[in-house]
Every structure is written in structure tokens, then in C-alpha cells.
Amino acid sequence: MSRFSLLGVSAGVLCASMLLSPSAGVSQSTPKTPVLHAQFGAAWMEVGDEFLPPPSGPGPVVNDPRYPYIDNGRARRESKQPTYRVADLSNPILQDWAKEQMKRANDEVLAGKVPFRPRERCYPGSVPGFVVYTLVTPFFFIQADKQVTLVNEGGPEVRRVQMNVAHSANPKPSWYGESVGHYENGDTLVIDTIGITTKAFVDNYRTPHTDALHVVERYKILDQGRTLEVLITVEDQGAFTTPWSAIQRFRLVQERPLSESPCAENNLDHFNFGVAPLPQDDTPDF
DSSP states (O other), X not given: OOSGGGGXXXXXXHHHHHHHSGGGTOOOSSTTSOOOXXXXXXXXXXXXXXXXXXXXXXXOOOBOTXXXXXXXHHHHHHTOOOOOOOBOTTOTTXXXXXXXXXXXXXXXXXXXOOOOOTGGGTOOXXXXXXXXXXXXXXXXXXXXXXXXXXXXXXXXXXEEEEETOOOOSSOOOBSSOEEEEEEETTTEEEEEEEOBOTTSOSSTTOOOOOTTOEEEEEEEEEGGGTEEEEEEEEEOTTXXXXXXXXXXXXXXXXXXXXXXXXXXXXXXXXXXXXXXXXXXXXXXXX
8 A cells, every 4th residue: 555545544444543542441352461552532742852861871963052943833923034954963973985975965954955754745754753853743653463553644654564473584675674562561662673774764853774774663552552662773884883762752632533635745845955756656556
């Protein structure tokens, strides 16, 4: 199923979420399975679109403090000019070739060009970038015995996690890779992903990776169901000097059901900034 074919079954997605919800009176098949999907009509929203530092050890690429990042919301609140992200290349996790590639991207931003960002050009968020994809569109979970589906309304972007199975021997590279999952300790969904295309970036700083990228995400409900926290561990000996980790958090929002939000409609280069082109597909879905 293509990512756009999901739009035609939005109502079915919501009904599935309602049927899985404890409030619907349906008992869980596994009592120790954490309920990650929000109750019917609610959703998860990113707290921010930056990876947060881990509890300990090497962390993610962040913004260069010499060039403060000001997003649109902050710019409106503080009456400032918004800026684009400039990666801090002093982070010791980066191998030299990755630094050189990211420096070219930094130089373009500092020269006044518009950097590539998946959400703004309707590209997949990939992994682990999916969890810092967008501040303005919600996330949803659909939990079933054999598959957990993660949906971001923008696009929409869809990830499918096969539960309690092993990885394929040689998965074909794709935007979201091959994800397999299982539950731990009765409160955590663990997603293990490999086979991620090198066309994708790791984060919003255009951090590259190789085909050896391996990402493990641990999703856990906190704060009496009001917060969803993800602990992310990234390994790639071809791009990073060491494994590193990061955290992302989501907040529960009420009265936010899944709706149609096709990204590519009228998403053009209106001001001739030379932004990255939108993805094109000449093959019909049906």
C-alpha cells in the first residue's frame, strides 16, 4: 500500500484505534502490552522537532551556537527573523567525510540558500528522523498482534513494524527500512530498524549515514498517559565514530482525530528560493 492510499481508509484507522482502546470495553489480548495508541479522537504531538540529549553518553548533532536557530513560532513570539538550522560540526560522533558533507550544507545556509528538510518538501522522514518530522501534524499508533503501524498525518507518512519476527537476511533499502518490534517489561515498545536508504538523512541537520545504519527506538508512556517518550540508539560504523543516543517526547492532545493532509498539494517554490524539488511518481497507485 502506498503512503497516499492510506487517505482512503482514514475512517478505518480511527475505528481500529477505538476498538483497541480500553475505553471501548475490549480486553487486551496480552495484559502486559502497553497501550501506545491515544484514545479515540486524540493524538500525539511532538514537544519539539529537535533530538534531546540522552541520559548519558554521546548525543545527537545540535545547532551551532554561533548561529542561533529561530523557528517560525519563536520568531512570531519574539518579533525576530526566523533562521535555518546550522549543524554544530564539533560533535565528536561525526566521521570526517560526514563533517565535510554537512559543512557544504552549512555553507549554503549561511550563504542565504534554503536547506533541504523532508517535511517541507514532502519527502519521507526516514528513521530516526521520523520522530522529529514536524511540529504541526500529529502522530497516531495502530496496535495489532502482528503489526504496529505508526502514522504521521503530514504526507501522510506511514511506518509498519512487524512484531515478534527476525530481520530479513538482506532487506532491500527503503525510506523507512525494515522494522521489527517487540514489547519489553510490559510498558515499552522496542523497534529495531535496518535497511534504510542512504538518500535519507538522520535528522533535521542533514546528517548523512551509510547502508550500515542501525536504529533502535524504545517507546514508553509516562506521566500517567500524558507523555510518550522515545529513547533512540543509533549505530553506523561508516558514518559515526561511536554509537550515540537521543530522546524525543510527545504530548497527548485531545480532539485531534486523523484527517487528510496531502503534503504535495500546492507545495511549490513560490518565492524562487531554489528549494529542493518535490518527489514525483509516474506510476499510478491503482
